[in-house]
Amino acid sequence: MHHFHYSNGQLYCEGVAVAAIAAKVGTPFYLYSHATLQHHFQVFDRAFGETPHLVCFAVKSNSNLAILRIFINQGGGVDIVSGGELFRALRAGVAPGKVVYSGVGKRPDEIRYALEQGILMFNIESPQELQVLNQAAGQMGRRARIALRVNPDVDPQTHPYISTGLKQNKFGIDIDRSVAEYLIAKQLPHLEIVGVACHIGSQLTQLSPFIETLGRLKELIARLRREDIQIRYLDIGGGLGIQYNEETPPHPVEYGRSIIQELQGLDCTLILEPGRVLVGNAGILVTKVLFTKQTEAKYFIIADAAMNDLARPSLYGSYHGIQPVVEKDRREVTASLVGPICESGDFLAKDRLMPAFDPGELVAVMSAGAYGFTMSSNYNSRPRVPEILVHKNEFYVIRQRETYEDLIRGEEIPICLTGG
Numbered sequence: 001m002h003h004f005h006y007s008n009g010q011l012y013c014e015g016v017a018v019a020a021i022a023a024k025v026g027t028p029f030y031l032y033s034h035a036t037l038q039h040h041f042q043v044f045d046r047a048f049g050e051t052p053h054l055v056c057f058a059v060k061s062n063s064n065l066a067i068l069r070i071f072i073n074q075g076g077g078v079d080i081v082s083g084g085e086l087f088r089a090l091r092a093g094v095a096p097g098k099v100v101y102s103g104v105g106k107r108p109d110e111i112r113y114a115l116e117q118g119i120l121m122f123n124i125e126s127p128q129e130l131q132v133l134n135q136a137a138g139q140m141g142r143r144a145r146i147a148l149r150v151n152p153d154v155d156p157q158t159h160p161y162i163s164t165g166l167k168q169n170k171f172g173i174d175i176d177r178s179v180a181e182y183l184i185a186k187q188l189p190h191l192e193i194v195g196v197a198c199h200i201g202s203q204l205t206q207l208s209p210f211i212e213t214l215g216r217l218k219e220l221i222a223r224l225r226r227e228d229i230q231i232r233y234l235d236i237g238g239g240l241g242i243q244y245n246e247e248t249p250p251h252p253v254e255y256g257r258s259i260i261q262e263l264q265g266l267d268c269t270l271i272l273e274p275g276r277v278l279v280g281n282a283g284i285l286v287t288k289v290l291f292t293k294q295t296e297a298k299y300f301i302i303a304d305a306a307m308n309d310l311a312r313p314s315l316y317g318s319y320h321g322i323q324p325v326v327e328k329d330r331r332e333v334t335a336s337l338v339g340p341i342c343e344s345g346d347f348l349a350k351d352r353l354m355p356a357f358d359p360g361e362l363v364a365v366m367s368a369g370a371y372g373f374t375m376s377s378n379y380n381s382r383p384r385v386p387e388i389l390v391h392k393n394e395f396y397v398i399r400q401r402e403t404y405e406d407l408i409r410g411e412e413i414p415i416c417l418t419g420g
């Protein structure tokens with residue numbers, strides 16, 4: 001559903017003109033539609049109907065407290081990968097019993113924090129982690145609920161940097177070895193085996209890799225049950241793709257239907273960890289053109305947002321739609337939309353046909369709600385941009401623009417350098 005739309009040649013987010021927000025908050029900024037976020041959650045959640053399930057939003061895709069709160073208010077849980085994400089999610093109001101914790105490198109302090117809070121489940125990614133968690137739980141007088149995150153060796157057919165379920169990836173425990181690890185875990189006194197977890201990659205545009213994975217997970221659960229290891233939760237991760245350009249990913253309803261069908265009679269509570277599909281198309285990045293520049297080789301449109309604000313194009317060569325905030329009659333040019341950062345890899349769109357934007361014009365970088373702000377940095381000492389949420393006919397600053405003072409917070413010049 002699209003709550004970003006044009007009316008009288010102006011881009012709107014729900015009932016608010018994007019240009020009016022820009023006039024108030026300056027550029028660049030991230031802009032999200034509350035209605036879209038809520039709608040995406042509901043559609044995804046309802047796609048699993050009466051099947052016992054929990055939608056654990058992948059915090060890494062967008063960790064703004066207000067956005068987490070929207071999903072939590074709908075009954076959602078969270079998938080976290082760090083102590084920092086746990087802290088955020090708790091601040092946003094999540095019940096610890098709805099938190100699953102993935103990641104290949106959990107630190108001892110992060111493990112203790114999650115144990116203290118009593119999260120739903122640790123998704124264990126190595127034999128050593130199993131031992132460390134058991135020990136930590138023992139020391140704290142707790143019992144940790146666990147799943148093993150298995151690596152099924154399935155090709156998700158996505159960008160190599162974001163595929164996670166192949167043998168050569170660092171993630172999970174080889175599915176063929178996982179039964180042996182489950183048997184070890186069963187002997188560890190401070191662990192309670194409750195689940196099986198898996199996540200094969202991100203931005204998947206086909207159902208077949210999911211289905212192939214489910215087949216392997218079902219087999220594994222059957223084998224575990226023969227070993228008298230009871231599995232209550234099956235966590236199948238996230239990864240459902242969205243349309244950035246010409247992709248045709250399955251609709252969440254189709255995704256849900258095929259999964260339910262595949263898992264009939266399994267008698268597990270399903271856990272899902274969607275990120276991108278909930279937030280990706282619910283947000284845009286709004287930037288302003290500073291200059292245009294014709295060189296001998298190319299035409300550049302230089303904007304005030306850069307790779308530090310949105311890393312995806314530079315990092316993965318990803319496509320994001322580029323649209324005017326205020327439409328006007330004009331030609332199209334083959335251009336690169338670039339930022340002020342001192343790297344030639346700093347582009348938001350490269351050698352593409354786009355409107356011939358003029359200096360001073362606002363540009364919307366589409367589908368920027370997932371892995372946009374969360375992957376942003378202060379490179380080139382650029383303050384991170386604000387995040388704005390539109391709800392009905394109002395807009396709310398849900399994260400303020402960083403200041404120069406914010407940039408140096410925590411830094412100190414030691415006395416040995418000041419001669420004091």
Ligand SMILES: Cc1ncc(COP(=O)(O)O)c(C=O)c1O
Pocket residue numbers: 058061079102103164199201202203237238239240273274275276277370
């Ligand atoms: C363990 C885990 N769960 C969930 C996700 C969310 O993925 P996506 O945003 O593709 O739905 C990721 C990232 O790919 C992940 O690593």
Ligand SMILES: N[C@@H](CCCC[NH3+])C(=O)O
Pocket residue numbers: 060162202203312370371375
């Ligand atoms: N950061 C990636 C997705 C990574 C998924 C993390 N498991 C992207 O923007 O597409």
